[in-house]
Amino acid sequence: MAVAAAKQDALAARIAGLSFAPGGWLGAARAGALARLSAMGLPGKRDEYWRYTDPSTLTVAAAPKAALFKADDEPMTFHGIDRLKLVFVDGVFDPAQSDDPAMAGVEIERLGDAGARDIHWAQGLYGVLEARGQQPVERPLATLNSAFASDGVLIRATGKAARPVSLIYHHASEVSDAILHHCVKVEDGAEITILENGPAAARFNKVMEVEVAKGGRFHHIRSQGRDHERRAVTHIFARLAEGALFKSFTLTANGVLTRNEAVIELAGDDAVAHVAGAAVGDGNFHHDDTVFVTHAGQRCESRQVFKKVLKNGAVGVFQGKILVKQGAQKTDGYQISQSLLLDGDSQFLAKPELEIYADDVKCSHGSTSGAIDETALFYLRSRGVPMRQAQGLLVLAFLAEAIAEIEDEAIAEDIRARLEGWLARHDH
Amino acid sequence: MTGQKMLEIKNLHVKLEEEDKQILKGVNLSIGAGEVHAIMGPNGSGKSTLSYVLSGRDGYEVTDGSATLDGAELLEMEPEERAAAGLFLAFQYPVEIPGVGNMTFLRTALNAQRKARGEAEVSAGDFLKLVREKAKTLKIDADMLKRPVNVGFSGGEKKRNEILQMAMLEPRMCILDETDSGLDVDAMKLVSEGVNALRSAGRSFLVITHYQRLLDHIKPDVVHIMAAGRIIKTGGPELALEVENNGYADLLAEVV
Ligand SMILES: Nc1ncnc2c1ncn2[C@@H]1O[C@H](COP(=O)(O)OP(=O)(O)OP(=O)(O)O)[C@@H](O)[C@H]1O
Ligand SMILES: [Mg+2]
Numbered sequence: 223m224a225v226a227a228a229k230q231d232a233l234a235a236r237i238a239g240l241s242f243a244p245g246g247w248l249g250a251a252r253a254g255a256l257a258r259l260s261a262m263g264l265p266g267k268r269d270e271y272w273r274y275t276d277p278s279t280l281t282v283a284a285a286p287k288a289a290l291f292k293a294d295d296e297p298m299t300f301h302g303i304d305r306l307k308l309v310f311v312d313g314v315f316d317p318a319q320s321d322d323p324a325m326a327g328v329e330i331e332r333l334g335d336a337g338a339r340d341i342h343w344a345q346g347l348y349g350v351l352e353a354r355g356q357q358p359v360e361r362p363l364a365t366l367n368s369a370f371a372s373d374g375v376l377i378r379a380t381g382k383a384a385r386p387v388s389l390i391y392h393h394a395s396e397v398s399d400a401i402l403h404h405c406v407k408v409e410d411g412a413e414i415t416i417l418e419n420g421p422a423a424a425r426f427n428k429v430m431e432v433e434v435a436k437g438g439r440f441h442h443i444r445s446q447g448r449d450h451e452r453r454a455v456t457h458i459f460a461r462l463a464e465g466a467l468f469k470s471f472t473l474t475a476n477g478v479l480t481r482n483e484a485v486i487e488l489a490g491d492d493a494v495a496h497v498a499g500a501a502v503g504d505g506n507f508h509h510d511d512t513v514f515v516t517h518a519g520q521r522c523e524s525r526q527v528f529k530k531v532l533k534n535g536a537v538g539v540f541q542g543k544i545l546v547k548q549g550a551q552k553t554d555g556y557q558i559s560q561s562l563l564l565d566g567d568s569q570f571l572a573k574p575e576l577e578i579y580a581d582d583v584k585c586s587h588g589s590t591s592g593a594i595d596e597t598a599l600f601y602l603r604s605r606g607v608p609m610r611q612a613q614g615l616l617v618l619a620f621l622a623e624a625i626a627e628i629e630d631e632a633i634a635e636d637i638r639a640r641l642e643g644w645l646a647r648h649d650h
Numbered sequence: 651m652t653g654q655k656m657l658e659i660k661n662l663h664v665k666l667e668e669e670d671k672q673i674l675k676g677v678n679l680s681i682g683a684g685e686v687h688a689i690m691g692p693n694g695s696g697k698s699t700l701s702y703v704l705s706g707r708d709g710y711e712v713t714d715g716s717a718t719l720d721g722a723e724l725l726e727m728e729p730e731e732r733a734a735a736g737l738f739l740a741f742q743y744p745v746e747i748p749g750v751g752n753m754t755f756l757r758t759a760l761n762a763q764r765k766a767r768g769e770a771e772v773s774a775g776d777f778l779k780l781v782r783e784k785a786k787t788l789k790i791d792a793d794m795l796k797r798p799v800n801v802g803f804s805g806g807e808k809k810r811n812e813i814l815q816m817a818m819l820e821p822r823m824c825i826l827d828e829t830d831s832g833l834d835v836d837a838m839k840l841v842s843e844g845v846n847a848l849r850s851a852g853r854s855f856l857v858i859t860h861y862q863r864l865l866d867h868i869k870p871d872v873v874h875i876m877a878a879g880r881i882i883k884t885g886g887p888e889l890a891l892e893v894e895n896n897g898y899a900d901l902l903a904e905v906v
Pocket of ligand 1 (some may be wrong): 662666673691692693694695696697698700709742
């Protein structure tokens with residue numbers, strides 16, 4: 223398929239300054255990705271899949287400047303959680319700030335070192351799930367990532383990981399343009415929790431490919447916030463075998479532009495995938511959750527729970543699809559996307575979709591947009607709860623269904639505390 | 651005998667904010683400390699409106715008159731300030747709040763009121779003990795305490811939950827808006843006992859009801875009849891019996 227010349231030019235400009243080390247299995251995977259990318263070109267705002275979000279600042283050659291995060295009294299997410307820390311500064315792994323990656327039940331390799339080594343399990347994963355995720359909708363920014371990622375980690379869980387693996391991002395340069403690519407393989411019956419947080423770069427492109435084998439359990443809790451001028455595009459590509467569990471929750475606070483895509487394939491029977499997001503935006507905030515769940519196995523369950531609280535002209539987008547393939551009988555699919563608009567200036571755009579080719583399935587989806595419930599607010603105030611506190615309670619209550627997707631109560635509590643902090647700081 | 655009244659409503663006129671509709675047309679009512687007053691009256695006469703205006707709900711405009719609690723002008727306070735000052739309304743239709751646990755709600759409310767009055771917060775342990783004890787007497791089980799506020803509660807459970815809040819918050823001026831509607835006979839007894847247990851020299855009640863039965867359990871000192879936005883008659887408990895037996899027709903005829 224010929225790609226318009228303009229798109230080709232844009233792609234050439236975008237990748238002009240990027241390079242990758244050829245050779246080895248990783249070099250081959252990168253070369254393959256580059257070939258696919260060249261055939262696709264970069265996304266433009268005319269593309270249907272980018273109808274609600276303008277990708278131009280994600281695709282221009284140089285990253286737009288973004289002010290650095292200024293530390294304050296507010297603790298960073300997960301600060302009290304016992305975890306194995308891996309730190310990336312502007313998209314480059316920093317061993318000095320990181321913990322020793324040795325941990326029972328888990329193998330961790332740095333992507334930067336992996337190319338030269340024969341890491342068998344990663345070869346079947348790097349760029350592979352991303353490539354599978356290009357059907358039926360193209361996601362060129364993920365392919366760009368596979369071709370040019372500057373660093374990342376390869377994580378293989380072989381048993382029950384003793385502690386969560388925490389990927390911590392630091393933003394050090396106002397013009398940093400980071401591309402990180404992580405692969406996670408959860409072997410049969412193994413279990414791992416991956417945490418992600420911290421301002422990563424002025425512009426951040428991140429891909430995480432997750433393969434969960436039979437009966438494996440994968441938990442992911444991510445917090446995007448504190449870097450107000452962030453531009454980020456992230457993709458999670460997941461594939462689940464029989465009886466596997468995948469749970470991902472994202473808290474997004476502020477950021478000029480954030481597009482989080484999740485592409486999940488329930489390949490085996492009896493697998494469970496839950497993706498959830500709680501986003502809070504004030505002012506110059508554009509947040510886009512784009513989710514594509516494919517049911518191929520039988521008796522699988524999927525849940526998409528996305529909640530956004532928007533004020534002062536913030537914009538929230540949700541594009542969510544459940545595709546039930548022929549033969550995926552007894553599928554249980556659920557999708558809800560809701561926004562709480564704290565004023566008349568904010569906007570929520572939702573495109574929920576169902577496409578079903580099996581006859582014995584249960585699928586539901588709903589999307590709503592509304593203001594704070596005045597009756598509930600009065601009820602709380604009539605019991606003595608001051609206005610601001612009552613509003614805060616109702617905002618947290620609105621987000622509760624998404625936060626409930628976090629299984630670990632200490633982590634959920636930490637996320638609630640971050641949200642309370644945000645609400646207090648963004649009290650008008 | 652005079653002393654200060656707990657609640658004093660004078661010539662209260664209220665219209666809807668959005669519409670040109672007058673609902674309260676000069677309500678006068680005064681309740682002394684420790685007294686129990688009942689208000690009866692036909693549907694739509696303005697009983698709930700009076701309770702909402704006293705507790706500070708939006709949507710109403712006071713065009714004339716005043717209402718004071720212990721001498722302080724109520725109508726100028728925010729709803730939360732009225733609560734901290736000791737006013738409590740048991741809603742005719744208690745509100746469901748998905749996502750907010752009943753316990754969190756109770757504790758937040760209690761501590762917010764204490765904070766507003768300059769008192770120390772109640773510790774988690776003391777709170778738990780207190781709420782369990784009060785819930786038990788109202789036959790509210792642990793599950794109901796854990797669930798989101800009023801969500802999935804039956805009509806009667808919601809009303810009992812209102813009384814639980816009242817028992818926890820220990821207000822000085824309690825307004826009960828049709829707390830008896832939707833209650834079965836046993837629940838009516840439970841709720842009445844809950845209310846009677848709170849009766850004291852320093853606490854007053856305004857009980858809005860359609861039925862004499864509740865007043866058999868909660869014996870009022872004074873009964874008022876409200877019609878078309880006014881108190882048209884005030885008397886003793888016998889007035890409630892008269893309504894029960896004859897309806898409102900005779901009373902309405904008297905004033906016209
Ligand atoms: N927000 C509102 N919008 C429109 N009409 C209202 C509003 N609030 C009250 N009213 C009207 O005011 C009148 C009094 O209502 P209110 O609820 O106070 O009556 P009530 O005496 O409590 O009746 P009931 O015994 O049925 O509970 C009714 O005609 C009602 O329809
Ligand atoms: Mg009423």
